[in-house]
Amino acid sequence: MEIECLTQLSTLSHEGRNAIFRLLMRRYPDAVPAGEIASALGQKASTASANLAALREAGLIAQARQGTSLLYRANVTAAQGLVDFLFNDCCRGRPDICPPALTLTSEGTGAMPDKTYSVLFICTGNSARSIIAETLLRDLGEGRFAVQSAGTKPYSELNPIAVRMLRQKGHDVSALRAKNVAEFQGPDAPSFDFVFTVCDLAANEECPPWEGQPISAHWGLPDPVKATGTDAEKTLAFQQTYGALRNRIAAFTALPLHSLDRISLQAEIDRIAATKESDI
Known part of the structure; x- marks a missing residue:
């Protein structure tokens, strides 16, 4: 788990790969064509292809084929695992040094208040x-x-x-x-x-x-x-x-x-x- 998370952190430290991952997280649960990703971020097709391959190898995104197009979707389970690793392993789960949102669990989030x-x-x-x-x-x-x-x-x-x-x-x-x-x-x-x-x-x-x-x-x-x-x-x-x-x-x-x-x-x-x- 640690090696996998460190690989993911190394992958996301690259500006172009980080930009793609952030875009796919914003578009989730959409699967986005490679050409649209490259165009939206101003990356050359070859550059975007290399960045997508690196993200896929790190397990941060998934690839699917639709006709002749390759579509990409963020792997939110991997993102959750990475955040969990940073908080629970690196920070030892200390709420005093992590943002409040990272200390919430499914049991601790509570229901939305009844309001407008x-x-x-x-x-x-x-x-x-x-x-x-x-x-x-x-x-x-x-x-x-x-x-x-x-x-x-x-x-x-x-x-x-x-x-x-x-x-x-x-x-x-x-x-x-x-x-x-x-x-x-x-x-x-x-x-x-x-x-x-x-x-x-x-x-x-x-x-x-x-x-x-x-x-x-x-x-x-x-x-x-x-x-x-x-x-x-x-x-x-x-x-x-x-x-x-x-x-x-x-x-x-x-x-x-x-x-x-x-x-x-x-x-x-x-x-x-x-x-x-x-x-x-």
């Missing part, structure tokens, strides 16, 4: 997917959630098709606006219980860690704004995004949040992310 939960949805433009998610959770949550959305590179205006669709479905869109994720970071920013990314580009970006250690997940969906064709075909893309998000958010709101500990709750949210829309 604060939730943030993030995408790149904050004009469609995250706006739709914000609206859906606000309405389906029936007052149980304080919901915001933001973009890493927000547009100045919301997508008119998204706004029109939400209005036609009976949602109140009067308070919706595009916001930069920077509004929710920094010392005076509100804390969140949950942070969801709903587009791959936003999840690929390296963001500062969130205060308060919110539970996070990646619910990536194709961008309906990029749909082409007739107005009817474009509208259909937005309808499909709405339906997919509605299914996931309905499953999320059905979870007994106040009776699940953080580890169990994270597992349930990852299950929702990994489940096909037709099976939710």
